[in-house]
Amino acid sequence: MSTWLTFFYVGKNEGAFSEDARRVFIVNLFATVGVLFTLPLGLSSLYEGEVVLGVVLIFIAFLYSMNHIYLRYTHNHSVSGNFVIYPLYILMVYLIYTGGVHGTGHVWVYCLPAVALFLHGLKRGLIELGFFTLALVIVMFFMDSHFVEPDYHPTLKSRILFSFLVVIFLSAIYEYSMSRSNQELKETTAKLKLVANTDALTELLNRRGMMQRLEGTTYTSYHLLLADVDFFKRINDEYGHDVGDYALAELGKIIQKPLPKGGLASRWGGEEFLVAVCDCTELDAFNLAESIRQEVEEHEFVYLDQKFRMTLSFGVATMNEFTSLRETITLADNRLYSAKRAGRNQTRKG
Numbered sequence: 001m002s003t004w005l006t007f008f009y010v011g012k013n014e015g016a017f018s019e020d021a022r023r024v025f026i027v028n029l030f031a032t033v034g035v036l037f038t039l040p041l042g043l044s045s046l047y048e049g050e051v052v053l054g055v056v057l058i059f060i061a062f063l064y065s066m067n068h069i070y071l072r073y074t075h076n077h078s079v080s081g082n083f084v085i086y087p088l089y090i091l092m093v094y095l096i097y098t099g100g101v102h103g104t105g106h107v108w109v110y111c112l113p114a115v116a117l118f119l120h121g122l123k124r125g126l127i128e129l130g131f132f133t134l135a136l137v138i139v140m141f142f143m144d145s146h147f148v149e150p151d152y153h154p155t156l157k158s159r160i161l162f163s164f165l166v167v168i169f170l171s172a173i174y175e176y177s178m179s180r181s182n183q184e185l186k187e188t189t190a191k192l193k194l195v196a197n198t199d200a201l202t203e204l205l206n207r208r209g210m211m212q213r214l215e216g217t218t219y220t221s222y223h224l225l226l227a228d229v230d231f232f233k234r235i236n237d238e239y240g241h242d243v244g245d246y247a248l249a250e251l252g253k254i255i256q257k258p259l260p261k262g263g264l265a266s267r268w269g270g271e272e273f274l275v276a277v278c279d280c281t282e283l284d285a286f287n288l289a290e291s292i293r294q295e296v297e298e299h300e301f302v303y304l305d306q307k308f309r310m311t312l313s314f315g316v317a318t319m320n321e322f323t324s325l326r327e328t329i330t331l332a333d334n335r336l337y338s339a340k341r342a343g344r345n346q347t348r349k350g
């Protein structure tokens with residue numbers, strides 16, 4: 001990442017495409033642009049003898065610089081956003097009232113809607129802009145602001161007000177369409193993640209989903225139950241592939257049903273299922289495998305006019321601080337195949 005990007009992400013670049021990182025980036029960008037404008041304008045105001053305006057602008061530049069430091073240490077973009085927008089509202093009212101440098105203060109007011117709507121969203125942003133517009137009307141029409149000076153044409157005030165309202169309207173439409181498309185993007189991403197991690201036939205986690213969950217778990221100890229359907233090829237050969245598919249989907253439901261809280265079930269491969277349970281002893285895990293095995297053994301599978309039975313073999317292994325995930329899977333696999341060799345329809349543990 002280039003240096004200037006790192007500066008705006010304030011080190012929060014690990015998830016550069018996350019909403020948080022994007023907000024940190026933009027708040028920091030607003031603050032930096034703020035410094036780049038207020039500091040030179042403040043210095044030039046001081047130079048031209050506009051002491052109060054100069055001090056105000058330099059103070060805001062200082063505030064925005066501090067904001068960058070605050071953001072760098074906390075990454076709290078919402079508090080930081082307030083530090084950007086509220087001084088900006090006050091500065092704008094001040095500029096409208098005093099006229100700023102040579103009476104040009106009002107030209108800066110048009111940057112407010114975009115910043116307010118981005119930082120505080122459509123609803124809160126519009127409410128705040130409503131209050132600001134009210135302040136604008138009071139300052140321009142009911143106070144002795146610089147607009148009383150004869151240099152201004154009387155229509156200027158109403159033109160400023162209407163053009164400001166138009167900018168609010170256009171910025172609100174833009175913000176609305178942006179937030180809609182962001183929302184849709186988030187929903188689509190969530191759906192895609194779900195599809196990528198789910199087995200379409202059984203609706204259990206697929207291998208990738210299971211690995212992600214196991215690798216991301218905070219538990220240091222859990223038990224793996226690896227199950228394989230006995231002689232599944234015969235089901236396909238005898239009743240056809242559709243019946244085989246139905247049987248796998250049914251098995252998924254039977255396996256999922258008795259899982260304790262926090263338990264995970266996945267379709268690990270063709271006719272293999274991997275279950276993970278935690279917060280229990282190895283004996284509990286063994287008993288769970290046995291109860292699923294018996295449930296399957298007693299279950300009659302019915303598909304149209306076909307009726308048949310199936311059995312499962314299980315290998316159970318425990319993952320703890322001495323074994324890695326991969327080693328535990330291999331261990332469960334070895335035990336599963338020793339259950340197969342011993343005659344199938346049984347559970348093996350260590």
Ligand SMILES: Nc1nc2c(ncn2[C@@H]2O[C@H](COP(=O)(O)OP(=O)(O)OP(=O)(O)O)[C@@H](O)[C@H]2O)c(=O)[nH]1
Pocket residue numbers: 201228229230231232233234236240241242243244245248269270271340344
């Ligand atoms: N219908 C269906 N069959 C599948 C699916 N995935 C794998 N299979 C079948 O599962 C069968 C697995 O056969 P094998 O590995 O020989 O094992 P088995 O017949 O179950 O015998 P053992 O495991 O030794 O007890 C193969 O016939 C695969 O075609 C699937 O998604 N649907």
